[in-house]
Amino acid sequence: MPKLVYFPLQGRAQAIRFLLRSKGVAFEDELLSFEEWGSVKAAATYGEGTQLPVWVCDDGTVLNQSIAILKMLAEENGYAPENPKQRYESEWFYATIVDILEKPERMAIMKDDATEEQKQAAIDVFTRFLDKLNTHWADGRAHVAGDKVTDADFTLLNIVTGQLDNAGSKHAAIREATAAKLQSSENVLRVVAPMRELCADQIAALAPCPI
Secondary structure, three states: OOEEEEOOOOOOOHHHHHHHHHOOOOOEEEEOOHHHHHHHHHOOOOOOOOOOOEEEOOOOOEEEOHHHHHHHHHHHOOOOOOOHHHHHHHHHHHHHHHHHHOOHHHHHHHOOOOOHHHHHHHHHHHHHHHHHHHHHOOOOOOEOOEOOOOHHHHHHHHHHHHHHOOOOOOOHHHHHHHHHHHHOOHHHHHHHHHHHHHOHHHHHOOOOOOO
16 A cells, blocks of 8 residues: 655645545555654655655655655546646646745744744735735636646645644634635635535544644
8 A cells, every 4th residue: 555654734745635535545644753754764764865745655666745746646546637728727826836835934834933023924925825826716717727626726725724724823813814815815715615625524634733
């Protein structure tokens, strides 16, 4: 049986979990504590310098890079884009994550001692991200890539449940601001709604975690 190795967080692995479980794919979900990961990393169990998550194939091959794993599994399970336009829309979404969301300011969500200024900077990053998506998706589309669920939809759901609307997040000020912004982003709500329905049981079973 293949194995997904990560921490007891949503983080960079949850989109993979959402996708696989939506199709009933059997896999081992191995959760390592940070202490356990220290020993595993020192032993180079999954390769020198490898970061989690990793996907261990049935034959023992170890794959890393969460988005690459997600896209591979999407191909295997019928969630890959099917035409050039869907591919463009999917890749536009991932590029927008890099351009706007993957900024140091966002990581205030993980800092126990984040200042009010740092919290506001994180809120500003999430606000810009949601505004960009909401404008781009004003065409009435059903899903991130258009008329088909793709891996990008699972990534969006992961961002929503882990960062934008996560009851277990560290800072109430960030959580309340981002959740309110999400609720006012009608086009984003429309696109994420079918994913919330598809993965409803999984979302209900999520353990409290900060991200």
